[in-house]
Amino acid sequence: MKSTEKLITKILQQKHICVGLDTDFNKIPKSIQYEKNPIFEFNKRIIEQTYEFSAAYKINLAFYEKLGSLGFEILSQTMEIIPKDIFVIGDAKRGDIGNTAQMYAESLFEHFNFDASTINPLMGIDSAEPFLNYSDKLHFVLTLTSNPSANDFQKIKLENGKYLYEEIISKAIKWSENVGFVFGATNFELLKKTIPQFENRFVLLPGVGTQGGSLKDVVAEFYSRENRNFVINVSRDIIYAGNDNNFDLAAKERIIFYNDAVNKIIDEING
Amino acid sequence: MKSTEKLITKILQQKHICVGLDTDFNKIPKSIQYEKNPIFEFNKRIIEQTYEFSAAYKINLAFYEKLGSLGFEILSQTMEIIPKDIFVIGDAKRGDIGNTAQMYAESLFEHFNFDASTINPLMGIDSAEPFLNYSDKLHFVLTLTSNPSANDFQKIKLENGKYLYEEIISKAIKWSENVGFVFGATNFELLKKTIPQFENRFVLLPGVGTQGGSLKDVVAEFYSRENRNFVINVSRDIIYAGNDNNFDLAAKERIIFYNDAVNKIIDEING
Numbered sequence: 001m002k003s004t005e006k007l008i009t010k011i012l013q014q015k016h017i018c019v020g021l022d023t024d025f026n027k028i029p030k031s032i033q034y035e036k037n038p039i040f041e042f043n044k045r046i047i048e049q050t051y052e053f054s055a056a057y058k059i060n061l062a063f064y065e066k067l068g069s070l071g072f073e074i075l076s077q078t079m080e081i082i083p084k085d086i087f088v089i090g091d092a093k094r095g096d097i098g099n100t101a102q103m104y105a106e107s108l109f110e111h112f113n114f115d116a117s118t119i120n121p122l123m124g125i126d127s128a129e130p131f132l133n134y135s136d137k138l139h140f141v142l143t144l145t146s147n148p149s150a151n152d153f154q155k156i157k158l159e160n161g162k163y164l165y166e167e168i169i170s171k172a173i174k175w176s177e178n179v180g181f182v183f184g185a186t187n188f189e190l191l192k193k194t195i196p197q198f199e200n201r202f203v204l205l206p207g208v209g210t211q212g213g214s215l216k217d218v219v220a221e222f223y224s225r226e227n228r229n230f231v232i233n234v235s236r237d238i239i240y241a242g243n244d245n246n247f248d249l250a251a252k253e254r255i256i257f258y259n260d261a262v263n264k265i266i267d268e269i270n271g
Numbered sequence: 272m273k274s275t276e277k278l279i280t281k282i283l284q285q286k287h288i289c290v291g292l293d294t295d296f297n298k299i300p301k302s303i304q305y306e307k308n309p310i311f312e313f314n315k316r317i318i319e320q321t322y323e324f325s326a327a328y329k330i331n332l333a334f335y336e337k338l339g340s341l342g343f344e345i346l347s348q349t350m351e352i353i354p355k356d357i358f359v360i361g362d363a364k365r366g367d368i369g370n371t372a373q374m375y376a377e378s379l380f381e382h383f384n385f386d387a388s389t390i391n392p393l394m395g396i397d398s399a400e401p402f403l404n405y406s407d408k409l410h411f412v413l414t415l416t417s418n419p420s421a422n423d424f425q426k427i428k429l430e431n432g433k434y435l436y437e438e439i440i441s442k443a444i445k446w447s448e449n450v451g452f453v454f455g456a457t458n459f460e461l462l463k464k465t466i467p468q469f470e471n472r473f474v475l476l477p478g479v480g481t482q483g484g485s486l487k488d489v490v491a492e493f494y495s496r497e498n499r500n501f502v503i504n505v506s507r508d509i510i511y512a513g514n515d516n517n518f519d520l521a522a523k524e525r526i527i528f529y530n531d532a533v534n535k536i537i538d539e540i541n542g
Contacts, residue, residue, distance in 0.1 A: 022371070062367060062374035068382045069343035076339060095391055096333060096364055097418040097477075100293070103333035111339045120366055122393045122413065124420025142393065147368040149395025152442060157430040164424065164435065171423060206368075
């Protein structure tokens with residue numbers, strides 16, 4: 001199945017929650033820390049209990065790179081057990097000159113076999129093209145992120161009156177049909193203004209949950225504009241929902257809670 | 272020895288060439304492709320022949336990530352054989368929210384034990400701080416890079432009249448004493464204007480060699496301002512100088528050629 005179709009299928013089922021597998025050994029329950037391959041075992045149990053309810057998974061490469069070669073081995077093992085009909089985002093936020101970006105793209109798509117990437121656009125189209133050439137994949141370009149210091153540069157005013165992140169959207173949307181965007185759900189007022197600029201491209205929204213963005217606001221805003229092309233990433237609030245050996249069931253309960261909330265909002269809008 | 276001291280020691284010896292170990296299996300000589308661990312063997316022989324003449328090494332993580340877990344194993348093996356008095360830059364251009372940036376910083380400094388990082392500043396100070404907290408290390412922040420599409424955003428004009436890359440310099444210089452900068456040697460006219468803005472911080476200059484920047488112009492410009500705090504990265508033009516089994520000797524010859532050229536320019540300036 002084509003990568004994008006996997007995501008569309010889930011969205012048509014009103015699934016919009018992407019589970020972030022940002023697994024940190026120091027945060028997983030004690031009981032599983034003693035397993036032979038604890039991070040993989042943790043991921044496996046989380047995936048088994050959440051895959052029916054997830055729109056997608058997002059794997060943040062940093063949490064695996066921290067462990068070097070072993071971490072990348074665990075990442076490969078995790079990719080193998082994710083059901084093939086689920087869309088998986090390789091969240092690495094890479095950006096480099098062309099020949100280097102080519103290597104990063106090969107890492108994500110040839111080696112790990114992700115369905116999508118996140119791209120840091122600072123270095124411009126050269127740094128994005130090797131990713132975009134994987135035309136059956138989706139590529140989420142960073143715009144305004146969910147962290148406080150997004151103000152430092154992403155929200156800086158340009159000579160043409162726009163914010164830098166708006167300029168990023170208007171340029172990157174022309175790069176390719178398979179460009180999507182990352183926008184922090186913590187910036188709700190700006191998100192409202194920005195949704196039309198996305199022109200129905202897929203939007204990945206971190207910042208709901210631990211970081212404080214409002215699920216209700218985000219879902220209501222997209223659906224009231226008849227736009228379904230969004231996924232909300234939740235990492236810590238789902239995967240660390242429990243802290244004993246039933247952590248997987250706690251995660252399941254938590255994503256069902258999120259899905260129920262999403263459905264309630266949609267039902268309200270559809271009257 | 273403190274990381275920065277390693278670099279200063281080499282610079283005092285008028286060594287300014289950083290060798291980029293961007294090793295690509297498809298570009299190494301056929302004779303070594305048949306070795307059991309070809310990329311490592313290639314790196315080993317390049318290091319053995321060039322370390323006496325190098326100011327530093329720069330390892331671009333993309334070329335190793337491409338091979339997943341195996342690539343990171345080769346990267347670790349390579350780090351182990353680099354003499355401990357040589358400064359090694361982990362060129363990964365990471366940038367992410369705080370808890371993720373923390374993982375990337377641990378990867379570079381706890382796992383791989385680099386002396387320096389390169390940082391993509393788009394997401395602002397939050398994304399840099401976990402790196403900067405490694406205060407005995409150097410952190411090169413991207414400003415204007417050597418690729419053509421650096422014009423897309425890095426060279427965009429802001430409301431305050433500055434280019435974005437200038438705003439990056441003026442903000443990042445206040446982040447920490449251990450901030451340095453990456454500036455593409457291909458942009459020589461702008462480099463001349465920008466050198467005073469670096470306030471004698473260390474500058475890493477890619478773009479000389481295959482990418483076309485002029486060694487002479489760069490060295491002359493820094494030295495005529497009595498500023499020695501720069502390293503010029505050369506990757507392909509040194510490591511692929513030869514294409515037969517004497518590739519290591521060809522690389523040695525090539526870096527000696529660069530060093531001689533640097534010394535000649537310095538001698539001319541010093542009269």
